[in-house]
Amino acid sequence: MCRNQLDWDSPLPDKLITQWEKWRIDLQHLKDLEIARCFKPKDFGDVVTTELHHFSDASTKGYGQRSYVRLVDEKETVHCTLVMAKSRVAPLKPLTLPRLELTAAVVSVRMSLILQSELEYANLTEWFWTDSSVGLGYIANDTGRFHVFVANRIQQIRDVSKPFQWNYVSSSNNPADVASRGASATELVKKSNWFSGPDFLWMKNPLENCDVINHDIPDDDTEIKRCRILETQTTLGEIGASGTL
Template sequence: MCVHLFGAASSPGCANFGLKQIASDYEGEFGSDIANFVRRDFYVDDGLTSLPSDKEAMSLISRCTEMLKKGGLRLHKFLSNSKSLLQHVAPEDRAKGFTDIDLLTDNLPLERALGVQWSIESDCFQFRITLSDKPFTRRGILATVNSVYDPLGFISPVVLVGKQILQSLCSDQVDWDSPIPDTLRSKWERWRSELAGLRNLEVKRCFKPEDFGTVVVTELHHFSDACVHGYGQCSYLRLVNDKQQVHCSLVIAKSRVAPLKIITIPRLELTTAVVSVKVSSLLQRELDLNNAVDYYWTDSKVVLGYIANDSRRFHVYVANRVQQIHNHSDVSKWNYVNTKENPADMASRGVSVSSLVNSATWFFWS
């Protein structure tokens, strides 16, 4: 065979290896920045990155196109929130739907970036969820909850409510295709109907506001919380400029239902703290933040006692999680936050769509 079969299990891996190999072969000729873009910012066959100016973006496009051309690949379907940059891209090389747009007068349409809806004109992420008609059964509820795609967890407190309803059906051992009990039917119908309100939600793609100036301090703040029905965490990027102005924005969040097997709240709080540590490692690796300092916050003094204790021996469950926290974080960076001021409280308890959209702290903690 001269080509890899479409649909074969090995084909995506081979194609990905070939793409990365081109970057390694021509790194010396085109520069390490282009090679790193291909290595780190390509997801299957889509490349996504952010650059501070049109000039740098155009340079990346031209050099990356030439590098991949040497490997027999054509880089095209370009898309940007900058109209002036798109004007420098040949119409046939723009993304579908952009070839016939008048960049001087027409508004840029809504597109998808790795499955996330991106309003290019406002440079915001949006959620326009279209639900298919599913039966009010355990199987239908599972399909509906899983159809809400939110990889960064922006609306995780809302999705948690749907997961809690599904968990209730699982704990009651409701059959997959039996109608759900009347006690949960009204709650499910209300949650399902509220999802349409997410179209009013817009999340700024860029962490740094326009005209913010020079950033002198970069911090990542991780909040964790747990309750009887769920646990969650949220991470914020805090920027301070040379005028001592501060801007905070939500980077990623996670909400999970509590296990059906009963676990004490302190242990659940400790589990959530471990999630914060794992998210911290992920963000440090993916965001390429220079000299960013991590801070961890919890409203559980028991967890802080676990972490600070270096003399007492704990049970295996606690000891393993405390060890993970010690291995990946500095004990001195763990702090206490009052429950009322902890934004992760929304991630652990779940909220309605209207409460999330109107929240003053979830997306911009300060």
């Protein structure tokens, strides 16, 4: 509606009316949604390890993130559950997908700050995940200079996190895909991994199961700020009587 510059009282186009009715009818399925209040199950042992895993993702429709707490007890039993999620509609002004992915990563570090202040866990370890290899390259880079948009967001990310905390997750295993692309109420009820996290978080060593990719930034990346160096040469004939140039 904003893109079409419709007024508040303007009737919806037929295409939007159909989408609206479908969304409204689908809302009734939310009554089947159950969310456990406690992050720790009743039969869980004494917690020895507490981790927060933040997943971010972006698409041309929107971007978002999801944060999960991963608990490990003295018997090495693992339990994961959703703590917080945030999604936003992509801006009307078109952005490249790498910029949107980087913006989603910024949302993750902002949620990290909120959870650090609100959760009462001792010795909390945090990890960040994205399916954007380009975004990981930006975050890990210490030598290249970037244009203002990218440089500002890299700074925000590195003010809160360290590059070693960022890992690659394939798109198929990235639960934040739902936050960036949306889902119906019916799909949300059926997608159990929205609340429990991806399968690899339930493994003994999730970091050992993550994909390893090349984070190098291509030389022709348009976000790299180019600097021109001009060199001038002077012949001996141009040297003045004083012997200086």
